[in-house]
Amino acid sequence: MISLHDITKVYHTRKGPRRVLDNVSMVIEKGEKVGVLGPNGAGKSTLMRIVSGAEQPTRGRVERAMSVSWPLGFVGGFQSTLTGYDNLKFISRIYGQSHQALLPYIQDFSELGHYLFEPVKSYSAGMRARLAFAISMAIDFDCLIIDEVIAVGDQRFQEKSRNELLNKRREKSMVIITHEMHFIRENCTVVYVVDHGKLIRFPDIDEGISYHENSFRR
């Protein structure tokens, strides 16, 4: 379980402080699939980073009894002068896992072949994303963070990663940010809408989606 208690996040901008999240709370249970909706810049990603611990709230308390992934397919964490395998080693060390044990899975899933032993800077965007996705799957997180779903690689790889994520990892908790409403409808068990710093919970998915679409349509 992850719970956020009375979280406030203030960013300092040139026009003065901006309250992105205003005293919000949420609970993510084991196995729950949480969809987060809201217009661009509403604070969805900020909420995500506070959930994952990448960022500290200005006020409030986070209790985390589950391990949380980085945003799936996030490629920014790679050191591009190092090889894919060196980056895998680094992440394995951080999470206390054996990189030898993870290697076969990574090789098989990322389909990088001998490129795994070349510097990441020589990879195409799709190759980086494949490596990042494979590593995110290999480390066994309790809660997966998905920011703008899985546009990883080509059509076939996308289907493969969706299958890996949604079928093989059904029991995991997930926090999902996306503008694809059908994805939310098909996969989420609860929806939160970020609205002017507040967080509104909708146990009924369709209700949440229509609130989102009515409030933020121009």
Next chain:
Amino acid sequence: MSDLIGSLRVEGRVIYALLMREVLTRYGRHNIGFLWLFVEPMLFTGGVAAIWSALKAVHGTTLPIVAFAITGYSSILLWRNMTFRCIGSLLPNLSLMYHRNIKPFDIYLSRLILEIVGATTSFAVLSIVFGVFTTYITWPENVAELIAGWLLLAWFGMALAIFLGALSEDFEFIEKIWHPGQYLLVPLSGAAFQVDSLPTSVQHLALLLPTVSGLEIVREGFFGSKFRAHYDVPYVIWFNAVLTILGLLQLRKMSRSVTPE
């Protein structure tokens, strides 16, 4: 208690991972690889020692110039490289914050450990090489005292690096002013003079910089009987402790506002 051991284990893992990443990124696997970590400062110190010997550039000392240069420049590299490695080091590493166990402190600590290992190895290797193969350097008279002085210098360097590093994330101008700042500090740091040769009236002023005391202790450990040292250990400890606390406070403040992309 088991919580504490668990956290320490995680911390150790994270620091080790960051160290390996930093070494590979900086030195790669080509030619001599990580040996650059101490070969680079050795070349620097060795070069300075050569120039000083050629020019007889050291003021007011009867001590062997090579030994004087090696103690002086090694100590400068110790605190100066630490600050350079920490200032502005967070921005290019912000994405690492997505791994919840990595904190800004860990990035600093891994870099500080690398610099201490590099500068210390360089100092030790140079002293031994010159001590064994030449007559420029005699074996240190009091190794324990030498190490104590070195540790005080390293502590000062770590505290300064964390303070300036954490400050530089909030105020960009820190990076700008530290370049001239460190340059001005070098001649005042005690590397190229000995306190005893200064006029009595300015000796206590020289000791206001903790590096001067630290270096005097190192040199007393090295030369002992041939050297009249001036230092103020309680002052250095106070100075370092206050700087450490300021550094950690600023680090805490800065860490709370870190925002990865």
